[in-house]
Amino acid sequence: MLLATWNVNSIRARLPKVSAWIERRRPDVLCLQETKCLDEQFPRAEIEALGYRAEVFGQKTYNGVAILSREPASDVVRGLAGMEEAGARVLTATVGGLRVVNAYVVNGQEVGHAKYELKLRWMAALAAHVRAQLAAHERLAIVGDFNVTFDDLDVYDPVEWREQILCSTPEREALGRVLAPGLADSFRRFTKEGGHYTWWDFRTRGFLGNRGLRIDHVLLSEAALRDCEGVEIDVEARKGEAPSDHAPVLARLR
């Protein structure tokens, strides 16, 4: 099974890019973040024409998540309990014997901002959701845009980013608590060196100099990790005409 996650920064603006990428990689499960549309605006027909089902949880203008899959998804749960005011950011479903939590973590804007405090509370709620899912599903994947780096290896310029948003110690500790119940950062099981990122700033043309951050992750339970053969960041998808600012991350499971 090929499991992928991608912050597409608007599914409607990105549909040509996403369609071409699906045809090239043919993932079994593709979790999308920042779809930025109401469920009735989601380009369902185009996705179904590629041979995929779509579970969607969106809202107007902002946020929005979706799980595309070749096999039907079951036991779908929309949202994160108690965090409804933060928008449409979590979609949980079972596909092919794998329980998948697709998450778009609150950005937080700036350390100390009210949205930063919301981010930390929101991540605590995600950690509770993950614990509950793990209690019921041995094969579990938590994927998505976490808007947090694990450590300075995930940062192109750790001095510039020191204790800044996406890199602060409280955010990293909150991410650690999402991992705590026996999950692992699957990418780091296969790639030990730095310089591998999933997001590059449009404004500074960060992709040109690989000035990026690794903030999109595939977290796997022990049972899922045993079946994981490799994890890849597809930087090709960040190139070309009108890309998203994020690249997809793909994990291959037996």
Place this chain on the structure above:
DNA sequence: ATGGCTTGAGTGTCAAGA
């Protein structure tokens, strides 16, 4: 130090992203 760029909303210009 600030803005750089992109999208959605909606038609002038802001909010939000990370």
